[in-house]
Amino acid sequence: MTKSWTVVLVAGLALGVWGSNARAQEDAQGSIAQTAITHDEVVRMGLDVIVGLEENETSGQWPYEGVYRVGRQIPVGYKVGGTAIACLALALSPGFADDDARLQAVGRGIDFIAASTSHALMNPEYDGGYDVRGWGYTYALLLLLELEKRSLIPDDRRDVAKAATHFYLSAIQSTEIPQAGGWNYARGQGRNAVSPASPFMTGPTLQALFLAASLNYDVDSGVVERALASLERGRAASGELVYSGDATERRAGGVPGATGRMLIAESTLFLAGRSSQANIRGALDAFIVHWDHLEARRAKSGTHEPPYGVAPYYFYYAHLAAAQAIELLPQRERAEYRRRVTDLLMKTRADDGSWNDRVFERSAAYGTAMALLALQAPSLGSTPRWVQPLPPATPEDSAKNP
Incomplete structure (x- = not known):
């Protein structure tokens, strides 16, 4: 049962305790x-x-x-990814340094994520097919990089965290889809099989690579550029991002079922100089207008149900993507979008303070974490922009610029 909200909770997505944004603070209060x-x-x-x-x-x-199992067990990729998302919310929310329960919990999360690098089903040398280890790679890398950026990794875990960071970064880059670029949890059989990319997975994975590059990790620009191209090819004339592959390969399924993909793809492309604020604004407007189609599938059984193929797990993913997209708009436009998205988010908050878009109780950790990350998006700052490295200088260049 959810609370009945007659007014929105906040006009901005952050309070002053987070807030570098004075206007957002005033509106919120x-x-x-x-x-x-x-x-x-x-x-x-x-x-x-x-x-x-x-x-x-x-x-x-x-x-x-979710419904996917390996040997009737939750796959390790879901365990690692879910843990990383939960720890992101615990660590990036206010008061972390003074909250022993959260400090200890995140420390244990780091230990689990680091130990999982040796798990057989996290090995990047695998033969494709339906496999969710890539979700673990992406969100583990995001967590470890965000903690490193903010100097939140405990001294006694710094070495194992650094080793895990390099593992997950390497795993992401070595598992890009051959030729097509990008990533997808539903791939053809065979390591070298060419498969369509998923914007749902490719967007956050690229953002993890952008963050890694900003922290001076070695990121292969070819991997990034191929993945960006896969996102561009997935755009339909309507602005929709198809579920996977190229928009020209199939009839688009409809904007109402694509708003989460639209948001993550346009934001990611914008950070690489390949989209526009107009496209981001259009994706946000589509999310708000078609929100009821997402809500109709929240916490329901099944996955891609007609008419728009909306699966429950798009729900809070899309809210976080919307909150992050808002911070890429001109400053003067953000307050109203923050208010609208926050209002929608608060409509689905349960009485116990949780958010959950699945029928499984334990997935409330994921939903609640995504909601909290969305609520503090203004103070977290946007993902760093991707700047393609310059090619190495040639002898001719040196001669021209002695």
Whole structure:
């Protein structure tokens, strides 16, 4: 059962405790005064939910649970990815340095993510097919890089975290789809099989690589450029991003089912200088207008149901993508979009302070983490832009510029 909200919780997505944005702070405080629960209480309750959903209390695991199983077990890729997303929310929310429960939980999460590099089903040398280890690679890398950027990795875990960072970065780059570029959890059989890329997976994976490059890790520009090209090829004339592959290969399935993909793809392309604020604005407008089609599939059984093929797991993914996209718009436009997206997000908050877009209880850790990350998007800053490295200088260049 969800709370009935007659007014929006916040006009911005962040409070001053996060806030480098004074206007967002003022708008937020003005709206919070009209509600029965404060923004701080929403965040605190969400963090308590995530801490309380740690598997077996001290395992350092927050598995994402869907219908896919390996040997009737949740695949390790979902365990690693879900843990990384939960730890991102725990670590990046206010007060982390003074919250021993969160500090200890994230430390255990780092240990699990680092230890998982030796798991047989996280090995990048695999033969394709339907496999979700790539989700683990992407979100583990994002977590470790965000913690490194903010100097939040404990001294006694720094070496194992660094080794894991290099592992996940290498795994991502070595598992790009041959020829087509990008990534997809549903690939053809055979390591060298050419398969269509998934924007749902390629967008966040590219953003992890952008962040890695900004922190001076060695990122293969060819991998990035091929993946960006795959996103561009997936655009239909309507602005929709097809589920996978090239938009010219099939009839588009409809914008209402594609808004999450549109948001992540246009934001990622924009960060690489290959999209526009107009495209981002269009994707945000489509998300708001067609939100009911996403909500109709939230926490329902099944996956890609007609008429638009919306699966439940797009729901909070799309909200976070929307919150991040807003921060790429001109400053003057952000407050209203923040208000609209926050209002939609708060409509699905449960009475216990959680968010969940699946029928599985443990996946509330994922949904709640995605919601909290969306709520603080203004203060987290956008993903670094991708700047293609210059080619190495030739002898002729040296002669021209002695």
